[in-house]
Structure formats: C-alpha cells, structure tokens
Amino acid sequence: MTKKSLSIEDTYKQLKKIVSDFEGQDASLEKSIPQFKKGLKLASDLKKRLTKLRNQVEEIKDQFES
Numbered sequence: 001m002t003k004k005s006l007s008i009e010d011t012y013k014q015l016k017k018i019v020s021d022f023e024g025q026d027a028s029l030e031k032s033i034p035q036f037k038k039g040l041k042l043a044s045d046l047k048k049r050l051t052k053l054r055n056q057v058e059e060i061k062d063q064f065e066s
Contacts, residue, residue: 008049015042 006014018039022032 007051008046011042011046011049015039015046018042 013014021035022039
C-alpha cells in the first residue's frame with residue numbers, strides 16, 4: 001500500500017515544526033537523529049517538488065510569450 005503524499009504546504013509545515021523543535025529543545029543527539037533525518041527528507045522532497053513546479057510555470061510562461 002502506497003503512502004499518500006502530503007501537499008507542499010503540509011510538508012513545509014512539518015519541516016518548519018521540526019526546525020522549531022530543534023531550536024527550542026535540548027534533546028540528546030541520539031534522540032534527535034530520527035527527526036533530523038526526517039527533516040532532511042522533507043527538505044529534499046520540497047526542493048524537488050518546487051523545482052518541478054517552477055519549471056512548469058516557466059514552460060507555461062514561455063508558451064504565452066512566443
């Protein structure tokens with residue numbers, strides 16, 4: 001069974017929460033590693049998805065400028 005993808009907005013909210021948690025806590029490094037890995041995965045996913053959207057917008061823009 002495939003897990004449903006989060007929207008870009010929800011992915012960003014999760015990443016923002018992880019960053020906020022890191023900024024506000026004194027958790028041990030061992031306990032923080034899974035959250036750190038999740039944050040990196042979310043950031044990578046966001047970058048890929050936003051790049052794809054930007055490329056789509058550029059293609060549409062190019063079509064109307066021709």
